[in-house]
Amino acid sequence: MPAPQASVDKLRARRFGLFVHWGLYALPARHEWVKKREKLTDEQYQPYFEHFDPDLYDPRVWAKAAAEAGMKYTVLTTKHHEGFSLWDSGLTDYKATNTPAARDLVRPFVDAFRAEDLGVGFYHSLIDWHHPEYPVDALHPRVDDADFRASQAGRRDIEKYRRYLHGQVEELLTRYGDIDVMWFDFSYPGMSAYDLPGKGHDDWDSEALVKLVRGLQPDILINNRLDFPGDFTTPEQFQPHTPPTIDGREVPWEACQTLNGSWGYDRDNLDWKSPDLLVRMLVDSVSKDGNLLLNVGPTGRGEFDERALATLSEIGRWTRRHGRSIYGAGPSEFTPPADGRYTQRGDRLYLHLFGWPFRHAHLPGLGGRIKYAQLLHDASEVKFREYAGEEVDSNIGVKGVPHGTVTLELPVQRPDQLVPVV
Ligand code: H79
Known part of the structure; x- marks a missing residue:
């Protein structure tokens, strides 16, 4: 049971979106996988919870920056792999309301982006490095600690985690009105290491989860990272050479890309992409009938940092004048010259010359x-x-x-x- 075609068409026409990765990892400010990369214990990660105080958080500023960049929708990390919930979930204490932030951070976000006429989607992590019932696997931050692993063996019940996962998704899809996209991340069923299995559709009960989502939000689009068929596919930090296909058929798709290789705020990063390169990525996606979901990782104070703002504003200077070649536009039957792309909208053909x-x-x-x-x-x-x-x-x-x-x-x-x- 796929999403209605009208929803697919709507997302396609929007073409350019803002991904927002915001969570406790904004405080260490060295990549959202820091807990795994540095094998941190819950105790070592706790200071980020205790000091999470985004006093400058005003999502109206974010929404304005996105709209001025030419973005037409957004996707927010309601919970990332660290397990921290940005909203006032009734199913956990590990949430924004219990930090110095002391409030639901999702509500004002949704309101602010809707006020700018942008579509709103939720990213939700299937992986959870905090929940006590999430079975330890090869991606767990402490999997290398044999004593920890032994201490957890047989003590975690995926059934309980699954109920938590479904329950949180139900909260998200009943409290914030119509949501355009549900973006789950991610499954790794084929993976086994340390003699531990990966996780896939049986672990999440993807079929029931999809049923739940569609029951609550009939018009929503679901990505395909549930190890179960979804409505669109999401190549990550990768521009496909040709439009992605499943079983030989082209499928709706959205490339997700970072500004600098990190999704969470990464203070010392020197790998920033130029606005010109990011515009080319947008054009490349549209020329292959895909979208671009471009990420910003806000700071622990609750702001887009200056580099992100400058990049978005520069992209906006381009989209303002060239939007006719992007929104509602798609691929062309013609073959462009080398180092160029065509986009087409009705009988208008747009030639984008990269060189x-x-x-x-x-x-x-x-x-x-x-x-x-x-x-x-x-x-x-x-x-x-x-x-x-x-x-x-x-x-x-x-x-x-x-x-x-x-x-x-x-x-x-x-x-x-x-x-x-x-
Ligand atoms: O939220 C952002 C990232 O944190 C998350 N998805 C985006 C949107 C993400 N990070 N990495 N990945 C998704 C893919 C993970 C790949 C790897 Fe692995 C994890 C490489 C090594 C460990 C999966 C498991 C592939 C091989 C083993």
Whole structure:
């Protein structure tokens, strides 16, 4: 029982979303997997709970930054692998209300993004490194500690964790109105190490979980990380070469990408992607009929840091002028020139040139099909010519442009990068 087609179409048309990874890991500020990477005990992780005090948290500022970047929906980590709940769950004490934050952080988030007319989705971790009934497996932070492992053997009951998981999902989908996306993360059924099995659909009871979600929110979309069929697939930090398929059929998809390789706030990170590269990722996704869900990891004070804000604002300068080639646009039947992508919306074809060519861009197969051409950002005319056959220039010989190719006449420099000469 898949989601209604209208929901798929709506998410597709939105094309560009904001992923928000926010949790206790914002405080160590060195990647959201820090508990696993550094094999921290619950006691060692406890200070982050006790000091979680996002006094500057104002999701209206986040929503505004997202809207100005050109994003049309958002997905928030209600709980990540660390097990900490951002809302006032009735099923755990390990939640925002019991930290110095002392309030439900999900409610204002949902309200703020809806006020900007953005769709709202929930990320929810299947993995839980805090819950006492989550069976220790190879991904557990303390799996290397043989004494700990032995002490836990036979003491954890997945059935109890499963009830907790389903119960929390029910809370999320009954308290915050219509939710567009449920983004579960993640299953690893084939994995066995330390003689411990991975986890998959039997552990989560994915079938019942999907039934629960659809029963509560008939229009919602569910991703496919439940080790069970979902509505869309989510390549992670990976732009696929061709549109992803399942059983040979193209499926709705959304690439999730980081600004700097970390999902949680990562203070010392030097691996920031340029706005230009991120725009190319967005274009690449749309050209293959996919979405881009771009992540920000807010700080422990509750803000997007300056680097994230500057990047979003720069992306917004691009989407404001080029949105016609993105929202409601999709792939084209034509093959773009090397290092370029086509997106298409109705009878408008958009050529995105990742590398600016020298004066001419050759577009095979478009002969006779173009009525008018212009640069998108300033509507300035682009002249073009079509080659009717093998053309010979008296000075340079055969031109080497095949029949049916359209050649655009471009300025030497990319006009939006021109620096005025004073
Ligand atoms: O929330 C963000 C990440 O923290 C989470 N998904 C995004 C959205 C995520 N992190 N890693 N992964 C998902 C994939 C994990 C891969 C690995 Fe492994 C875990 C590599 C090694 C350990 C899974 C288990 C693959 C091999 C073993």
